[in-house]
Amino acid sequence: MEYKRKVDKRLIPTCNIMGVDIAAINMEWLVRYLEKNISELKGDYICVSNVHTTVISYEDAVYCAIQNGGLMAIPDGGPLSTVGKKRGHKNMERTTGPSLMGEIFEISAKKGYRHYFYGSKKETLELLYQKLISNYPGIQIAGMYSPPFRALTKDEDIYGNADKYKTRIMEEYARAFYREMQFIDPISKSIKGFFRILRCCDDRTGLDYTVP
Structure with a gap:
């Protein structure tokens, strides 16, 4: 059975870095979002992304699809949040x-x-x-x-x-x-x-x- 997402992923702010839509968020936002929506997240997944996984995604379309196919890819790597901030996502922090x-x-x-x-x-x-x-x-x-x-x-x-x-x-x-x-x-x-x-x-x- 094909999974049908119950939350609107488009409401999650993102910053596209090398083809990966990294969530432009901070820890406070993330915890609040997960706690609020946890009943609707069964069957979904989150990727904890860093520079390495982002580079792999850039080089491998299949892996990139996995990164972008989840609910969100959070910025585990500090350079990702730094890039996001420089692109105008002022509240983006390493999570x-x-x-x-x-x-x-x-x-x-x-x-x-x-x-x-x-x-x-x-x-x-x-x-x-x-x-x-x-x-x-x-x-x-x-x-x-x-x-x-x-x-x-x-x-x-x-x-x-x-x-x-x-x-x-x-x-x-x-x-x-x-x-x-x-x-x-x-x-x-x-x-x-x-x-x-x-x-x-x-x-x-x-x-x-x-x-x-």
Whole structure:
């Protein structure tokens, strides 16, 4: 079934940088938007974009379509927000994945939003779990899954694994370059139908860049 977006993406201000529509926003705006519209975002996704992903998008039309196909591509990289400001988006600021997730975890612990974590090593997920329950009392972890770093079989497909958890938010953790070069097609298909936020590393939550 083709996904039909429930919010009007055109209302999100953007700055086109090398073909990618980077959201011309700041963290306050982003958190307020997500909290207000979270019930309408199921099935959608956000890309946490930086200079590297923007250059890859410039060179690869398929990957560019993924960046532009989500709800928004937020400016994780400082140079992106700097370019946006120089182009007249005065309120545009760097909105890093780690900072966003910290904000979302705070809200989730208070409102009971459930999270499902996908990607990285099993050891990293276990460390993440311990840090989350310690730093965000009351947070609900619906499940975690560390997939093999290759194309998935039908039994390994995350769609069948995560759907049963009825989670409100799904996070995908994978090293950006490895995902871009190897997993664009399998991952985009596997987690279709879930609200996902793509990001990488944060000492606060215990994530790392390690790829087995």
